[in-house]
Amino acid sequence: MVDPLWMRLPELVIVIYALSILLYFIDFVDHNRKAHSLAFRLLLIVWVLQTIFLFMYMLYTGRFPVLTLFEGLYFYTWVLISISLILHHIFKVDFTLFFTNLIGFIFMAIHAFAPVQLSSVSAEQLISELMLIHITMAILSYGAFSVSFVFSSLYLLQFKLLKEKRWQKKLWRLPDLAKLEKASFILNAIGVPMLLLSLILGLRWAIIKLPIFHWYDPKIIGSFLLLVIYGFLLYGHAKRFLFGRNLALWNTVAFLFVLINFFLISSLSSFHFWYS
Template structure:
């Protein structure tokens, strides 16, 4: 009976999430502030329900539920919602919540239709350790920060093109100025890269301790370091070469697609990260 109630609540969460994204889309097209406010409160309810499910899973499993791709997708979506709500409250960047949660809803949909991966969960339970938990948590948090940076950069490109084409209007005024978008996107890359670097270092330490045949050339390992390298190039361009504008924005967008390839493709090709594929 309890499982059935949880299932119904989860279905309600998906419906509310879809409604919130739809209302944000209406606001994006029609500048409807009432739709924006309702969407925000619906998203807040989704966050509360997601947090409740997360706590329930923690109680059931006795750990942070992030060790399988099924669990990791859910936690990733929760991180995106959390970040978008906080940033929207602190920075008031219009459309950030819409674009971030468009991605978040896509991740939730993948989570919903993904197989439960019971075998992977059994293996994950055997491999549990505090170091592994911290490693995966930090990696997902870094992906969340880099995702928000990507969304801000997309908004930058939209604003840049509107200004270039001299399309003045309400949307132009609401997106925010280019310098602020670029600066905040840069700050999220800084935090994302720092967190990812720590996550990779902890992962290497854990692998040497726990895994008998650690392979540096494993797809997931090389992919993760490739992601780190690509974002380090972004930071080098921004800080050392003082590159700004659309060129830097396009590099950030390309770097995010490298991140997605690593998360979805390299994880499935990996032999080393078998508990997470």
Template sequence: MEMSLTRINEVAIILYALCVLLYFIDFLQHNRKAKRAAFWLLSIVWFLQTIFLFTLMFETGRFPVLNVFEGLYFYTWVLVTLSVVVNKFIRAEFILFFTNVIGFIMMALHTFAPAHYVSAAVSSQLVSELLLIHITMAILSYGAFSLSFVFSILYTIQYNLLKKKKWGKRLLRLEDLAKLDHMSYILNIIGVPMLLLSLILGMIWAYIKVETFNLYDAKVIGSFMVIITYSVYLYIRIVRDLRGKSVALLNIASFLVLLINFFLFGSLSRFHFWGS
């Protein structure tokens, strides 16, 4: 029963991560399809959380709020419930995105913190699975940033060919500038929240597992630098509404920061052995 309930939470965590990603897309682009899909995922998360909550009530014979982990879960359930209500009746993308980021953090803390579980075997397995999810999400975000980098490289090549009026087969084989810029932008919209969620899960894992963990670790600082760099890109692209070669070059520079973080800062980290 303990492991079955945990599996429900793990499925909910994955769906919740997708939900936050879609809300981020809607927050930046006012994308109705993304918001609708996010709402249905959020509804599924709420349903799974409610099953867990009532099962816990049945198992304990009381309302589960008498310790910090039970209270944490109930707090997460309240946040998800409020998000469902707000999503249904109020247009508030800003509130929805940041509320669900908080909810995701609280749910991850509840699900993977080993002190919540009686079984040491279950605790150890969950911590390992937390690390697996963290690494997988980080690699997926790196993949999105890598492809975005390729589109920016193609953009600069296309831009230079057009500026020098070099017409030929190479020019015809490349996509038009607007499409290259748009694809690079979309991939960064996907990569930024995914890397943020990965960083949240990674910090939770390190807090649980690493005795000497601190926020001044090289890899942690580097990861925040990557998020900040790409956030500046999104700010310039969306708020300032700037496009063109300068934005493409900023995206290329952001990817170089990512590479420095992955190879250099990963080797300097005290606990990030897989990135070195």
């Protein structure tokens, strides 16, 4: 079967995405406002092209594109770009776009060189709103955690520059530490309930649809552990025994577990067979 021409669209997207990241890096190093402006415009083009591809893919497959790892990676990068553009409009943080989309570009590159996957699950199994909402909400929560990680990274950078009294241009382009900590907290506060709802819906679907369901599946354990980790970060921040640099460090470690859960643990799961 020959792929339609629009299936080559991600290859064009990744080239434009790479140029955008390169220009953002130039701006990061040399405070080049022209490079920043052009990078932002290219990023908008990337978002528009990605959105077009998502709609075309939905029309082609007749469903929402989140049921394979190939589809999930693409949707995840689209979520990251969307969140970064929204937060840039709200917080006006220059480096948010650069660091967030650096993560997005890495995943986009993985997607671009991965073989196209069509779900091996039967149509009857896939036609379930519970499943679609479960996967979509999980990816959205991962997107929120990813951008929260970016804000924590910027917090650590700002903290380091202030501690070393290095009064560079980068320092003045970063918001104050309190604003970075608040933004990170808000994103985690959004991501945790979304992940919780995703797990509830996923378990409900599994109990109804799967003939054999194991509660000790690695993916289930890993996802609930991830929920506990981020729940603990929210609780620690609310009770003020975890804040500032320590909170930023723990939030960075938590994001590493997001990556482990998404890639490594998913590959060990018998429950999430559509990602294999």
